[in-house]
Amino acid sequence: MSQIRTLEALEGYLDLTADEKAWREDSSTVPLAITEHYMSLIDKEDSSDPLRRQVVPSSVENHSAVWEDMDPLAEEAHSVNHRLVHRYRNRVAFLVTDICPMYCRHCFRRRFTGTMQGPASLREIEESAGYVASHCEVKEILLTGGDVLTLSDSSLSNLISIFRKARPDLIIRLCTRYPVSDPKRIDNELIRVLKSFDSAPIYVMTQFNHPRELCDESKIAISRFLSAGFSVFNQSVLLRNVNDDPEVLAKLFEGLLAVGVKPYYLFQGDLVSGTSDFRVPLEKGIEIFRQLSELVSGLALPVYAIDLPNGGGKVTIGTGDLSKDPSGEFWQIRTPDGKCVKYPAI
Numbered sequence: 323m324s325q326i327r328t329l330e331a332l333e334g335y336l337d338l339t340a341d342e343k344a345w346r347e348d349s350s351t352v353p354l355a356i357t358e359h360y361m362s363l364i365d366k367e368d369s370s371d372p373l374r375r376q377v378v379p380s381s382v383e384n385h386s387a388v389w390e391d392m393d394p395l396a397e398e399a400h401s402v403n404h405r406l407v408h409r410y411r412n413r414v415a416f417l418v419t420d421i422c423p424m425y426c427r428h429c430f431r432r433r434f435t436g437t438m439q440g441p442a443s444l445r446e447i448e449e450s451a452g453y454v455a456s457h458c459e460v461k462e463i464l465l466t467g468g469d470v471l472t473l474s475d476s477s478l479s480n481l482i483s484i485f486r487k488a489r490p491d492l493i494i495r496l497c498t499r500y501p502v503s504d505p506k507r508i509d510n511e512l513i514r515v516l517k518s519f520d521s522a523p524i525y526v527m528t529q530f531n532h533p534r535e536l537c538d539e540s541k542i543a544i545s546r547f548l549s550a551g552f553s554v555f556n557q558s559v560l561l562r563n564v565n566d567d568p569e570v571l572a573k574l575f576e577g578l579l580a581v582g583v584k585p586y587y588l589f590q591g592d593l594v595s596g597t598s599d600f601r602v603p604l605e606k607g608i609e610i611f612r613q614l615s616e617l618v619s620g621l622a623l624p625v626y627a628i629d630l631p632n633g634g635g636k637v638t639i640g641t642g643d644l645s646k647d648p649s650g651e652f653w654q655i656r657t658p659d660g661k662c663v664k665y666p667a668i
């Protein structure tokens with residue numbers, strides 16, 4: 323796989339704007355890397371192309387707003403060790419690696435992503451497997467990072483074997499943006515490796531943010547997972563001037579549903595350093611989601627959620643506003659189209 327890793331190399335593909343040229347890598351940015359595959363999807367003539375915005379850095383990233391933070395979800399405070407985050411009672415996140423084939427400018431885990439630490443060591447994997455073995459309340463593990471599929475098939479296989487040996491029943495979520503960044507990574511050998519771990523399900527969690535990312539090669543990658551029996555879910559991030567439009571999101575979620583992927587989350591942008599340019603005000607997000615809910619089916623509609631700052635956790639934002647009638651006898655529920663309907667409070 324070839325990548326574009328410097329501004330100089332990038333200039334061979336795109337006419338960079340002054341803001342893009344002025345970007346500097348610093349401790350609060352993620353590195354520059356764009357896969358050839360993703361570059362081929364970018365509209366080279368459009369400096370505000372929604373795909374370009376996700377991967378081409380700009381100097382706006384070098385400025386953080388006062389309410390932004392490197393670790394807004396307080397993952398470090400919930401860490402069992404450097405790689406294992408236990409924030410919710412019955413599930414843990416294991417940071418397999420900090421490396422990605424392509425870095426998203428909106429990445430929320432920038433305290434860790436692209437810090438060049440590489441894959442977890444055998445000691446870290448074994449220690450984490452020991453932790454889940456002695457915590458039976460943990461039912462699921464998210465293998466995340468970074469991008470898990472930067473590991474070779476054999477390293478991935480070793481990692482999964484260690485966790486599954488400790489806990490054969492452990493449900494695995496494989497979190498990867500490879501179906502978007504480099505879909506050819508999902509080949510028959512990878513599928514063969516994953517299929518060998520059949521003592522409990524493996525779910526694939528991916529991140530499509532724009533309908534143009536769902537190209538023919540991505541669809542092939544998805545169909546490989548699906549035909550091998552792995553369910554595929556999508557987590558999108560609501561991003562200003564990328565997908566902050568109900569029609570664009572409807573096209574994305576209907577496109578995913580049509581190839582068998584269930585839209586799972588639509589995340590409000592986390593308050594992470596250097597990402598203000600991507601943030602959609604919550605009020606606008608709520609309105610976009612309300613309109614979206616009228617455009618697509620329940621199956622195509624993800625859950626709209628905020629991961630609250632200071633480690634407040636994930637909170638879902640619904641379409642119906644709910645309050646008790648002053649008498650206390652009824653709930654008053656506002657419908658997406660603005661009506662107020664009563665439901666008995668018994």
Ligand SMILES: *Cc1c(COP(=O)(O)O)cnc(C)c1O
Nearest residue numbers: 407408409410413414415464636
């Ligand atoms: C989001 C998240 C999870 C998974 O939460 P779900 O709502 O079950 O998808 C698990 N651990 C951490 C640290 C998370 O941020």
Ligand code: SF4
Nearest residue numbers: 422425426429468499
């Ligand atoms: S693929 Fe995920 S971890 Fe990697 S840069 Fe993008 S959002 Fe961050």
